[in-house]
Amino acid sequence: MNKARIKIVAGSIIILLTLAFLVFTGMKESFVYYFTVSELLEKKDSLYGKGVRVAGKVEPGSIVYDSRNLNLEFNIMDDSHRVRVIYHGILPDLFKDNADVVVEGEYHPSGLFKASQLLAKCPSKYEARYEEKKKSRDSK
Amino acid sequence: MTDLGYYCMMIAFLFSSYAFLGPYMGLSRKGVMLRSVENAITAVFVLLTVASIALLYALVTRDFQVEYVANHTSRELPLFYTISAFWAGQDGSLLLWAWLLSLFSYIVVLQNRYKNRELMPYVISVLSATELFFLILLIFPSNPFSRLPFVPENGQGMNPLLQNPGMIFHPPTLYLGYVGFTIPFAFAISALITGQLGEGWLKSTRGWIIFSWYMLGIGILLGANWAYQVLGWGGYWAWDPVENASLMPWLTGTAFLHSIMIQEKRGMLKVWNMVLIIVTFLLCIFGTFITRSGIISSVHAFARSSIGYYFIVFIIISGAYSFYLVNKRKGGLSSEKHLDSLLSRESSFLFNNLILVGGAFAVFWGTIFPIVSEAVRGVKITVGPPFFNKIMTPIGFLLLFLTGICPLISWSKATWSNFRRNFLIPTISSILFFIILLVAGINHIKAAISFSLCFFVFITILLEYYRGTRARMQLLGEGVIRAFVNLNLKNRRRYGGYLIHIAMLMIFVGITGSSAFSIEKEVVLKKGESIEINSYRITYSDFKIERKINKFIAQAELIVTNNEKQIGIMKPVKAFYLNQMDQPVSEVFIRMGLKEDLYAILAGYEEFGRTAIFKFLVNPLVLWIWIGGAAMTAGTIIAVWPERKR
Numbered sequence: 001m002n003k004a005r006i007k008i009v010a011g012s013i014i015i016l017l018t019l020a021f022l023v024f025t026g027m028k029e030s031f032v033y034y035f036t037v038s039e040l041l042e043k044k045d046s047l048y049g050k051g052v053r054v055a056g057k058v059e060p061g062s063i064v065y066d067s068r069n070l071n072l073e074f075n076i077m078d079d080s081h082r083v084r085v086i087y088h089g090i091l092p093d094l095f096k097d098n099a100d101v102v103v104e105g106e107y108h109p110s111g112l113f114k115a116s117q118l119l120a121k122c123p124s125k126y127e128a129r130y131e132e133k134k135k136s137r138d139s140k
Numbered sequence: 141m142t143d144l145g146y147y148c149m150m151i152a153f154l155f156s157s158y159a160f161l162g163p164y165m166g167l168s169r170k171g172v173m174l175r176s177v178e179n180a181i182t183a184v185f186v187l188l189t190v191a192s193i194a195l196l197y198a199l200v201t202r203d204f205q206v207e208y209v210a211n212h213t214s215r216e217l218p219l220f221y222t223i224s225a226f227w228a229g230q231d232g233s234l235l236l237w238a239w240l241l242s243l244f245s246y247i248v249v250l251q252n253r254y255k256n257r258e259l260m261p262y263v264i265s266v267l268s269a270t271e272l273f274f275l276i277l278l279i280f281p282s283n284p285f286s287r288l289p290f291v292p293e294n295g296q297g298m299n300p301l302l303q304n305p306g307m308i309f310h311p312p313t314l315y316l317g318y319v320g321f322t323i324p325f326a327f328a329i330s331a332l333i334t335g336q337l338g339e340g341w342l343k344s345t346r347g348w349i350i351f352s353w354y355m356l357g358i359g360i361l362l363g364a365n366w367a368y369q370v371l372g373w374g375g376y377w378a379w380d381p382v383e384n385a386s387l388m389p390w391l392t393g394t395a396f397l398h399s400i401m402i403q404e405k406r407g408m409l410k411v412w413n414m415v416l417i418i419v420t421f422l423l424c425i426f427g428t429f430i431t432r433s434g435i436i437s438s439v440h441a442f443a444r445s446s447i448g449y450y451f452i453v454f455i456i457i458s459g460a461y462s463f464y465l466v467n468k469r470k471g472g473l474s475s476e477k478h479l480d481s482l483l484s485r486e487s488s489f490l491f492n493n494l495i496l497v498g499g500a501f502a503v504f505w506g507t508i509f510p511i512v513s514e515a516v517r518g519v520k521i522t523v524g525p526p527f528f529n530k531i532m533t534p535i536g537f538l539l540l541f542l543t544g545i546c547p548l549i550s551w552s553k554a555t556w557s558n559f560r561r562n563f564l565i566p567t568i569s570s571i572l573f574f575i576i577l578l579v580a581g582i583n584h585i586k587a588a589i590s591f592s593l594c595f596f597v598f599i600t601i602l603l604e605y606y607r608g609t610r611a612r613m614q615l616l617g618e619g620v621i622r623a624f625v626n627l628n629l630k631n632r633r634r635y636g637g638y639l640i641h642i643a644m645l646m647i648f649v650g651i652t653g654s655s656a657f658s659i660e661k662e663v664v665l666k667k668g669e670s671i672e673i674n675s676y677r678i679t680y681s682d683f684k685i686e687r688k689i690n691k692f693i694a695q696a697e698l699i700v701t702n703n704e705k706q707i708g709i710m711k712p713v714k715a716f717y718l719n720q721m722d723q724p725v726s727e728v729f730i731r732m733g734l735k736e737d738l739y740a741i742l743a744g745y746e747e748f749g750r751t752a753i754f755k756f757l758v759n760p761l762v763l764w765i766w767i768g769g770a771a772m773t774a775g776t777i778i779a780v781w782p783e784r785k786r
Contacts, residue, residue, distance in 0.1 A: 007482040012494055015538075019498040022531045023505060030526035033519060034510060053522060067746060067753060068664055090662050090743035090755050093372075093724050104524075 032104060037078040044107055053104045054083070054113065060097035076103060076113070083107075087115040094120035142206050142285040145194030149285075152187040152242070153275045155180045160268035163261035174257065177264050178249045184271060185246040188239045192226075195235060195284050199225050205291045208232060208284045214297035214719050216690045221298055224308045228298055230432050230447070231284035233311060237428065238274040240319040241267065244348075248323055256344055262330035270322050273454045281447050297719040300691075306366030314359030314386055318424040320352025321393065325421035328414055332465040337410065337472045342400050347780055349400070353393045354776040360386050361647075361769040372726040372741050374660060374757040376765070377651075379528040384507045385427035388500045392420040395496035398546070402489050406551070407476030411466065412493070414473065418462040423500070425455055430507070481553040488549050492542045499535045503528065529655070533586060537593060540648060543641055544597035547634075548604070565603065570596035587656035594645045594652075601638050608635075628778060636779025643775055646768030653736075653761025660757040662743070667750060674758050676738060677701045678710070683749025692716045693727075696742045696752050700731065707731075712742035712754070736760040 032051040040047070040054050059075035059082055066072075072087040085103055095101065095118070105115035162177035195208070199222050204210040212225040212232070227233040245267045252260055278284065301307075327341040363383065368376035377383060396416040402409045429451035466473070479486050506523045513521040548562040574592035582588050605624070608631075612623035628635040663671050670679035682697035698710040713727040731738040737759045745752040 002478075004481045005479055008479050008487050008490065011482060011487070011491065015491060015494050016498065019495075019502065019531075019535070022534060023502050026527045026530045027506075027509075027523060030530065031509075031521050031523050034522045035520070067744060067751075070662060070664065070753065090741075090753055093726055096722065 037076055037083055038081045040083065040107060040113075041081050047107050048109055049106060051104065052107060053102060055100070055102045056083075058095070058097055058099050058101055063097065065091065072118075076101060083113050084111065085113045085115050087118050089118070092118060092120040141194045141197050142203065142287065145191040145198075146279075146283065146285045148187040148191040148194070149238075149275060149278050152184045152191070153272065153279060155183045155187070156268045156271045156275060159184070159264050160272055161265075162268075163265050174261055177261065181242075181245050181249050181264060181268070184268075185242040188235075188242045192235060192239045195232060196223065196226060198285075199223065202295065204293075204295050205287050206284075207286050207288050210288060210292050210295040212296065212298055214295040216718055217295075217298055217303075218690065220308070221303050224302075225298055227311045227315070228302055228307070231278070231282045231286075233315070234274055234277050234282050234432070235284050236312065236315055237319060238271060238278060240315055241271050241274065241322060244319060244323055245271065248326075252344070256327075256340065258334055258336060259327065259330040259341065259344075262333045263326045266326035266329045267322065269458075270326075273450070277447055277450055281450065294719070297717070300715065300717045300720060300723065300725040301370060303717075304366065304370045306362060306370060310359060310362040310366050313355050313362055317352045317354075317356025317359050317386075318389070318428060320348055320355060321389065321417075321421050321424050323348040323352070324417050328417045329462060329465065332414065332462075332469050335469065335472060337469060339404060342403065342413075346400075349393075349397060350776060350780050353390070353397055354772070356386065356390045356393060357772060358769060360390060361765070361772075365766060365769075368762070369728065369730065372728040374658075374728075374739055374741070374755070374759065376654075376762070379506070379525045381507050382431050384503050384528075385423075385430040388503050388507075389420050389423035389427055391496050391500035391503070392416055392423060395493040395500075396420055398489055398496075399493050402486055406486060408479070408486060409490070409493075410473040410475065411470060414466050415463075416493075416497070418459070418466070419497075422455055422459050422462075423504075425451065425458075429455070483549065483554040485546065485549045485551045485554075488542055488546045492539065492546055495535055495538050495542070499532060499539075502531045502535070506531075536648065536651075537589060540590070540593040540597060540645075543644065544593070544600045547637070547641070548600055562600065562603070566596050566599040569599055584656045587652050590648060590652040594648050597641065598645055601641060604638060605635075632778050632781055632783060636775045636777075636781075639775030639778060640772055641775075643768045643771035646764045646771060650761045650763070650765035650768065653764070654759045657760045658757060660755065662753070662755045664751055664753050667752075671754075671756070673756050674736075675702055676758070678740075678756060680752060680754070683745065683752065685748070688715075690718055692718075694742070694745060694749070696745070696749065696754070698729075698740060698754075700738065710738070710740045712740040714742050714745070732763050734761075734763055737762050 032053045033047070034053045034055070035043070037054060037056045040052065054076060056076040056078050059077045062073075062075035062082075064073045070089055072085075072089070072091065074085055075082045076085050077083075085105075087103070087105075100121040102119040102121070103113060103115040104117040104119075105113060107113050159177045159180040162173060162180070165173070197203075198206045198209050199213055200219070202209060202213060202215060202222075208229060208231050209225075212228045213222050217225070225232065227236045245264070248263065248267070249260075252263075256263070324341075324345040327345045331337055331341040360383075363386065364376040367378070368374075396413065399409050399413055399416060403413050429448065432447060432451075479490075481487065506527050510520050510522045513519055544566065545563075550558045570592045573595045574588055577588045577591060582591075605627070608627045609620065609623045612618050612627055613620065616623070618626060659674060661671065661673050665671065665680040667680055667683065670677055672678075677700070679699045679701075680696060681699050683695070684697075685692060685694050692715070694714045694716075695711050696713075698712070699706060700708050700710055708731055710729040710731060712729040715725045715727055717723075717725065726741050726743070729740045737757075739757040739759055741755040743753040743755050
């Protein structure tokens, strides 16, 4: 190998190592756990003060929204558990009873989940409703 | 009609199988055989066209017994969107993929009636293999013509968020790009199979490569624009898996577009180019897969479906076979020349490629990490936008820098005089520019770096235009305008490329401005109250509820003044579609400007608008992203316009 090629290979390796380093540190700094409500409660002791993302449904009737001050409280739930979430800000259009939501924030020892981000997903009815109907017919 | 559509897909399946196996059955009678498989390609195109018309017919006549029609349309849906329902769901969009591929295959056959006769049997075979994969999906797990056992009164309707002009163009454009890359891939594989590893396959597909790259890029921009104008959260890019899925093949495709120049001019990087086009093709399939399988949770909530396994199998098989071929032919792919110097055009292109591919890999890693961590450690971990922003910022800087360097640094070995001629003025002026930015009070250091790099590149390109124009004026005695126009027309590839680079600068400027200096405020206002944001004063003046064709709208009226002068009225809306009254949709109002956009969202209201909740944003320079898209279009047209034959 001539000198120029060594330099080019070295340059390439430096670039790749830098990228790898960036990926690695970026990963460490910005990863968040992604849990269901039950998983969150199971592991809550190790999670205080850490960034967590939780997916679940909005418990019907649990939404309390103070629209003067933009303060929101609601319960996020899965089949067996629920957690009280507090959030400050405007509501996504899709946010309502039974909506699939993802909240990102921290779980506090008081049992409250303080969300800094609230995402609501499109209701799956656009794809799924007839599936259910079909199934119930088949089973008859 | 729907039966007709289904049978057409079945027969297309038979013809595709024949075209796929063609070259392996009749190698002895090549000429006859080739015409015969070419006719099979024509047949597939005709059949899938009929199938597509059948689906359109079912949609337009609102044949709700067809499950796809019932799921995506309703009686109230305007005709415009009823047609776009073709690609609003999984089954229809897979049919669109298959149809586009059959169309492109047909065009390739026409283009190569008298060319590339040794490659063509295998090109057709590879295209048909891909077509077969999509036909299998369409016939078995994802049949758009499948029927319900009953006839619903009305359909589900279309998601209100998709009822927008942006949704008409964004998916098909993206698909044109995804499908388009299948063509250069097929030629690359045929070159590997036949051992005809010269530049023939590259030259024959140059148009397709640029076309696909452009469509993918514009598709991404249209998606960003749709997110900005319709989704209504004030941004245009969220590093959502579906967005990432389209960005990855664009990055590797961009790398490919550049590195094939090195192969054309210097006969180098042959293995690398093969790898790049294979990876780009696989990423296009992977992109379709992510979008359609729901494997990675995304705010684009598409149905989770079983077709994921089909995609995985296809990706593994085609990937393994492709790389097996590359390995087998690596002897024939060796470089004709070697790299001579670290400071040369060859090596700067190589670095540009490494960074683009590295960027694609970082995006890939961040996107699939939740799956990996769940599989390996049993915990689902996601990395959000902070990860991508952190890593893509330095990657963007390096790319910008190389955008300035690559087109101008000398081949083989750069000399000091080359450097002084091309880079001295840009370097000095961009350093000055950087200092001016800091003095002017820009305290966002990353933004200042980004702007200065854009300035650096801009000056290098400007100098090129200047020198070229001056040379023509001196040598040929042309006037300024004529010299400038001719400069572009006589070197279309080069100057089309420069214009595309300028377009990328505009996009970078827009991204930098809006990500570094965006301001947002969420407020509750009573009628008559106002709020200040930047130099704007916004007053909530009026509220009304109106009935439109297929929706009710609640509309707030806001008077905007800038430095005491009224500059406009903004009317953000909350819409309630008749068949989905429980799901309101915000229709944002954006006052666009070259300097900044003022963006208003009506988030909620009470007592018929006595009070209303608003979110306001000031997004600097966003408009430049869309202008960049237009400039990219112009540059691409210049670059692919055929040179006049002499």
